[in-house]
Amino acid sequence: MDTDNKQGIESVKIGGLTYTVNKKLDLQGKTGDWGHILYKTQEIELDDSLSKQLENQTLIHEITHGILVEAGYTGHNEEQADRIGKILYQVLTDNDFSWLRDL
Numbered sequence: 001m002d003t004d005n006k007q008g009i010e011s012v013k014i015g016g017l018t019y020t021v022n023k024k025l026d027l028q029g030k031t032g033d034w035g036h037i038l039y040k041t042q043e044i045e046l047d048d049s050l051s052k053q054l055e056n057q058t059l060i061h062e063i064t065h066g067i068l069v070e071a072g073y074t075g076h077n078e079e080q081a082d083r084i085g086k087i088l089y090q091v092l093t094d095n096d097f098s099w100l101r102d103l
């Protein structure tokens, strides 16, 4: 994953595909949502006015949608992504996974 401390993550790989992460002005006002994942163009959009924690939680939610689709659950519903995404956000936030890269 490419990261920039000030701007947040720029891209994320999900199942071999690289999704660009972009902040959008007033995404919630335009769509009613804090985030979107666009499968065909490999983009994740986030409302640019979210707090850092909510931005991160929303990004993990959108990544969860991508994980589910890559796993073949193309018909998953919003509740499933929401439940898994919230736990995944907690697990990723509260643990240090650097050991996975210590090969």
Ligand SMILES: [Zn+2]
Residues within 6 Å of the ligand: 061, 062, 065, 078, 081, 082
């Ligand atoms: Zn969703």
